Amino acid sequence: MAYTADKPALSESSEELRRRIPGWGVDVDPRDRPSVPRERLDPSGTGAHWDFPERQDEVRPRERSIEHELLPPVFGTSCPPKGVSGWMRRLSYRRFSEGRAAHWLILMAADRVDSSGSHLRSFLTLRPDNPITETGVRSELSRRGWASRVGRKRADVVHQPLDAVIVFGPWLVAGRLAYAGARRVRARAGRRR
Amino acid sequence: MRAMVYRGPYKVRVEEKDVPSIEHPNDAIVRVTLAAICGSDLHLYHGMIPDTRVGHTFGHEFIGVVEEVGPSVRSLKPGDRVMVPFNIFCGSCFFCARGLYSNCHNVNPNATAIGGIYGYSHTCGGYDGGQAEYVRVPFADVGPSVIPEWMDDEDAVLLTDAVPTGYFGAQLGDIAEGDVVVVFGAGPVGLFAAKSAWLMGAGRVIVVDHLEYRLEVARTFAHAETCNFTEYDDIVVHMKRITDHLGADVAIDAVGAEADGNLLQHLAGAKFKLQGGSPVALNWAIDAVRKGGTVSVVGAYGPIFSAVKFGDALNKGLTLRMNQCPVKRQWPRLFEHVRNGYLKPSDIVTHRIPLDDIAEGYYMFSAKLDDCVKPLVVPNGQ
Numbered sequence: 001m002a003y004t005a006d007k008p009a010l011s012e013s014s015e016e017l018r019r020r021i022p023g024w025g026v027d028v029d030p031r032d033r034p035s036v037p038r039e040r041l042d043p044s045g046t047g048a049h050w051d052f053p054e055r056q057d058e059v060r061p062r063e064r065s066i067e068h069e070l071l072p073p074v075f076g077t078s079c080p081p082k083g084v085s086g087w088m089r090r091l092s093y094r095r096f097s098e099g100r101a102a103h104w105l106i107l108m109a110a111d112r113v114d115s116s117g118s119h120l121r122s123f124l125t126l127r128p129d130n131p132i133t134e135t136g137v138r139s140e141l142s143r144r145g146w147a148s149r150v151g152r153k154r155a156d157v158v159h160q161p162l163d164a165v166i167v168f169g170p171w172l173v174a175g176r177l178a179y180a181g182a183r184r185v186r187a188r189a190g191r192r193r
Numbered sequence: 194m195r196a197m198v199y200r201g202p203y204k205v206r207v208e209e210k211d212v213p214s215i216e217h218p219n220d221a222i223v224r225v226t227l228a229a230i231c232g233s234d235l236h237l238y239h240g241m242i243p244d245t246r247v248g249h250t251f252g253h254e255f256i257g258v259v260e261e262v263g264p265s266v267r268s269l270k271p272g273d274r275v276m277v278p279f280n281i282f283c284g285s286c287f288f289c290a291r292g293l294y295s296n297c298h299n300v301n302p303n304a305t306a307i308g309g310i311y312g313y314s315h316t317c318g319g320y321d322g323g324q325a326e327y328v329r330v331p332f333a334d335v336g337p338s339v340i341p342e343w344m345d346d347e348d349a350v351l352l353t354d355a356v357p358t359g360y361f362g363a364q365l366g367d368i369a370e371g372d373v374v375v376v377f378g379a380g381p382v383g384l385f386a387a388k389s390a391w392l393m394g395a396g397r398v399i400v401v402d403h404l405e406y407r408l409e410v411a412r413t414f415a416h417a418e419t420c421n422f423t424e425y426d427d428i429v430v431h432m433k434r435i436t437d438h439l440g441a442d443v444a445i446d447a448v449g450a451e452a453d454g455n456l457l458q459h460l461a462g463a464k465f466k467l468q469g470g471s472p473v474a475l476n477w478a479i480d481a482v483r484k485g486g487t488v489s490v491v492g493a494y495g496p497i498f499s500a501v502k503f504g505d506a507l508n509k510g511l512t513l514r515m516n517q518c519p520v521k522r523q524w525p526r527l528f529e530h531v532r533n534g535y536l537k538p539s540d541i542v543t544h545r546i547p548l549d550d551i552a553e554g555y556y557m558f559s560a561k562l563d564d565c566v567k568p569l570v571v572p573n574g575q
Binding site for chain 1: 200201202203204205206216217218219240243244245246247248249250265267268281282283284285289290291292293294298299300301302303304305306309315316318319320321331332334335361364365367369370371373389391392393394396397403404405416421422423424436437438439453454456459460464466483495496497498519522523525526530533534535536551552553554555556557559560561562563564565
């Protein structure tokens, strides 16, 4: 117990644990653990055959944290910034360090602008966004949605309905606003006649 | 090529994209033969990680066959069957030279606080991931390894993140023989952390979660005692009761940003993104560990602030240890453990999903349907 000096006895001895659990204790010596010590200077053991890597071509201007002294030699080129969200991202990288909440909050806001704009643009393509197929909600039927939740005392069942609100809520609000706008335009046109 | 593509929070689909090309002399292009969805992919999927752009391909757990190599690549050739650690790292910067591969300074322009990770937003470098038919692998002489002939594909793909991260979590706990270890989270990383705690000589391993089917896996696969926190009014008090009111010697947070157990924290972190994640498991770890104990954090959190109980950590004299796992540093020892039969990673695989059904896979894993523990993604599966 905590009020005296002795450590409480375990219900199983080391020998019993070794018999019951395959491999018990094989790494009990910290020297057998690969990340001990945490830092181990061994630059020749990584496979790198350079002191500083060759630089990847910067085909288009690459946004970077102002905490970097220079553009790192290798970087991802997955989705270059574009449109309004791209302007926000560049602003965030140019103006705020990683230590500032504004940096991350602007990036999060840019993410929402990016996804909203991409949804709207998708309706001008041959493959518009489809909330049924892209959310994978059909798994509710094919992967035992009901049986996976009911009677299982899961803590997440309380808030899972909010996911649907997060996904469909903005569309319902946008639809409602579009409908109200259209009605107003029609009413104004009617008054002119 | 076909690739999973992010379309906004909770929405993904498969699109045709260009096959990646060599952009740096030490790049390789790998044809993906098997990938996985990681619990941390769900943070991206739910829109929690800043700078996750529409069009990005996720996936940091994958294996494949080398299709093409850049002119400076020496250690790989087309046709090699390779496993690729989730970290992208140069092998030569200040941090890589010291073994901190997950903290590489030469691969991520977007942030200095984290290295590069495949398919994990632009905050982690803007690299497309492996839930696709092909992927660009930078620093081919440093990151990937040829898969040993005796190792099967499903074990290999889990060795690219889940197994080493769990093992690393146990290492960060500095477990001594006979220690009481509590692991929060019975997902893949928590299960491997529990299993690894035994390898390091733990005297008791207790796994906490709210999903009974995963706790069953913790009992059978990881030989652990289990606690379903929904059955207790206060899980911290229960932890104290079952540890003679001392608390555990080591607590491991293997949950991260979407922890349940406190509705307000979960809503603020996971749903409304008002903090870098829901730190419920981390706070429980801080409160459930004994004074002078160690808290190891391998659950992933976003970069903004979270409501963590640092006062308790200070007053209890805790050691807090955390990092993204430097995967390749773990491999030689973990390969031995797999070969000796101490670890059988593929035992926790529950689902194999064709790439074309990736949206259903994400939904199932996110909503924890069909007793899903670990879903794999098969690029050319039916």
